[in-house]
Amino acid sequence: MLTDDERLAIEREVEDCAHKREACVGALRVIQRSRGWVSDDHLRVLADMLDMTPEELDSVATFYPLIFRRPVGRHVILVCDSASCWVMGYEDLLRHLQSRLGVGLGGTTSDGRFTFLPVACLGACDHAPSMMVDDELHMDLTKEKINDILQRYA
Numbered sequence: 001m002l003t004d005d006e007r008l009a010i011e012r013e014v015e016d017c018a019h020k021r022e023a024c025v026g027a028l029r030v031i032q033r034s035r036g037w038v039s040d041d042h043l044r045v046l047a048d049m050l051d052m053t054p055e056e057l058d059s060v061a062t063f064y065p066l067i068f069r070r071p072v073g074r075h076v077i078l079v080c081d082s083a084s085c086w087v088m089g090y091e092d093l094l095r096h097l098q099s100r101l102g103v104g105l106g107g108t109t110s111d112g113r114f115t116f117l118p119v120a121c122l123g124a125c126d127h128a129p130s131m132m133v134d135d136e137l138h139m140d141l142t143k144e145k146i147n148d149i150l151q152r153y154a
């Protein structure tokens with residue numbers, strides 16, 4: 001079920017830990033980087049490798065908003081909904097993103113290109129409003145900047 005590369009990467013995560021279970025977040029990220037999300041089947045295999053129950057590992061996976069437990073689009077947009085972003089125009093930009101993408105928060109575009117999710121804070125309060133697309137942080141957002149950003153991920 002796991003590729004040799006995935007197993008090797010997970011074993012490297014475990015090497016630096018006193019107990020296998022300490023590597024659970026890193027191991028979940030290995031699966032997600034490779035597969036895009038963590039399926040129930042992968043969760044069970046990974047739990048067995050880490051001497052955890054699937055329920056224990058699922059409780060970790062569902063705690064972290066950047067571990068995806070269901071399929072996502074090719075690109076994941078995380079829009080910050082912190083107080084700073086709200087003050088700096090979050091609601092207007094949220095409506096603009098929803099209109100441009102044709103989906104609400106939690107949705108994936110019909111072409112599978114984008115999944116659109118809220119996130120509590122991106123740590124860029126001094127440049128609010130902000131969002132991330134995949135691993136790239138975008139700050140001081142305007143409608144025009146959002147349009148340009150979305151074009152880059154075509």
